Amino acid sequence: MSFWEHLDVLRASLIKIAIATVLCGIVAFLFKEEVFSVILAPKSDTFITYRLFSHIAE
Numbered sequence: 001m002s003f004w005e006h007l008d009v010l011r012a013s014l015i016k017i018a019i020a021t022v023l024c025g026i027v028a029f030l031f032k033e034e035v036f037s038v039i040l041a042p043k044s045d046t047f048i049t050y051r052l053f054s055h056i057a058e
Helices: 003-030 032-039 048-057
Strands: none
């Protein structure tokens, strides 16, 4: 492949990456409540590791 063909492949890959990033961002925004509930689950006192550490601390 020539230099310009390599650039065409790189450009196509970068465009696909940009599209995938935007789509994932839109999906994450649409499901933001579920995403935050999963991310912030360890702060809940019903989370399994929270209960385990509470039991160990006693």
